[in-house]
Amino acid sequence: MPYSRRADLPKYIQLSELLIRDIDTGRLLDGERLPPERQMAATLGTSIGTLRKALANLEQKGLLERVQGSGNYVRKPGKAAGLYAMFRLELPEGGGLPTADVITIGLCAKPDDLPAFGASVRATRIRRLRYLNDIAIAVEEIWLDASAGTLGADMLGDSLYQTYLEVLGFWITRAEDRVGISALPDWTPAPFGKPGTPCGYIERFSWSAGPIPIEFSRTWFDTTKSIYVQRLK
Amino acid sequence: MPYSRRADLPKYIQLSELLIRDIDTGRLLDGERLPPERQMAATLGTSIGTLRKALANLEQKGLLERVQGSGNYVRKPGKAAGLYAMFRLELPEGGGLPTADVITIGLCAKPDDLPAFGASVRATRIRRLRYLNDIAIAVEEIWLDASAGTLGADMLGDSLYQTYLEVLGFWITRAEDRVGISALPDWTPAPFGKPGTPCGYIERFSWSAGPIPIEFSRTWFDTTKSIYVQRLK
DNA sequence: AGGAATTTGTGCGTATGTATC
């Protein structure tokens, strides 16, 4: 028995998750220096190589800065500001707490009618019902290219972009929208609107890093409700 | 000895760049399966761990899809996304690690003999000596329009286009070249060639977004060495 | 259907280089 594993996840992912939790809950503070890698590895009961893989993971997520000859430093970017920076739907009075219910999520092949984006032939499709202050204001279908990684239903928070950062390790840096009129898709859930009826429509391409968009999404919003779409630059 | 400092990149980066280059130049085609990792490592004279680090790097760039139990598959998203995407000079045997030494860099007014490009009257001028596998093969003078931002000597990597993306936040999407015969400029550094002697010559306009080019460059290359210029589309 | 062969993923250990303090 060379080594044993009780859990499904690889050990370096477990270590990475462990540290993320410590950072999120404040047990590790911003700017704090971690113990030396050898010492940490011994404490955590792992090898230095595996620990380094976990630390590299954290660095990729922007939660850690690794400085040769010096140490590993916690970097906890303030999350409150800018979380919903790219959300285009607003209440007229401003503000509004954005939440979302996931309708379906899964990995599938990109259908032919999807515009070209990403590097893979597959993508994670997420369908959600979106709320502002508990008012259902939109349904959306998001296609995240498979090259970015895969998401499960249990990993989703109310902010997808935050989920991208914490789970997959990248941040959406740029998005381009196109607004028009469409009809509600046939999978629209009952409380929201009747499939087929006309409504507002946003198509979006999103970039993380590099020249090609990594995500494509469609948002249908009910124009009879008191919401409006932010002016698009 | 100002230009004698040789780039000594880690081996896994060199391997990664080597493969990117083979993908960009079409030596490796989209969908193609790479040889098994152990075999590749032996061929390339490296260990499997180092090769895997390079392959992970490619995967992160979206150029490679790695499938456990199956193999490593080239994924070439539309436009070449690699570090040396638009570098036209090649070794006949293919491959070759491209590096560069900066000779001078600074912001100055565009001289009158420069063709029209960009929106500003000033530009950052960069003069570099370029290498493939440590062979000095070309000198180049790059004019980056001041409207794109300014670069310092400490920000430059071996790939200017990558620097543009990381430091200035844009990506070169299109380039047009014109090839001819010229004479080496008077600022040509000593190890390369004698100023005034005839050599090959490439003039280039580069676009990022919008209708006007943002960059203009001139490249002089020694035709007596064993290099050739890629066919210009 | 099923088992063997192939191929990548994970984990561990060690030696050496290089940046920081």
Next chain:
DNA sequence: AGATACATACGCACAAATTCC
């Protein structure tokens, strides 16, 4: 200059996914 700490590189054993017969 020395000590400390992270980075690179190599190698091996086994697990897990895929492919092939």
